[in-house]
Amino acid sequence: GLAEATACGIAAALAGTAATFPASVVSRRMITGTVPGLDPSTSSVGVDRKRARASMGLFKAMRAVAEAEGVLGLYRGLGTASVRLVPMAIVSFASYEWVRRGMDAADARRKKRAGIEVDAA
Secondary structure (H helix, E strand, O other): OHHHHHHHHHHHHHHHHHHHHHHHHHHHHHHHOOOOOOOOOOOOOOHHHHHHHHHHOHHHHHHHHHHHHOHHHHHOOHHHHHHHHHHHHHHHHHHHHHHHHHHHHHHHHHHHHHOOOOOOO
16 A cells, blocks of 8 residues: 555665765765865865875775774764655655556546456556
8 A cells, every 4th residue: 555655665765875875975075075094184276185085986985984983984974864865755655656546547447438458456
């Protein structure tokens, strides 16, 4: 039913966010220059700073964060993101199911009018 589809949608959204969150955290930290081992005082001009961020690389930066702050440092802010994500997933998946069911019902009525046998499943 609708509740099951919405619950599955919430679970999928949370799983997807948890899987991609470390990359998001590290890329955000690379942009702001707050990755451990990335010297923010290299230059304020931008060229040296940009080169330092580029040479760090995502996986190297992930390793640096995990070594400095533990693996949980890669998930800092996940709770807040989840609080924002759950209502969005509820609305998104519930409305998708509602629209899909409405379209299925309209399709069944159209086929019935046209004399096409409708599958009961």
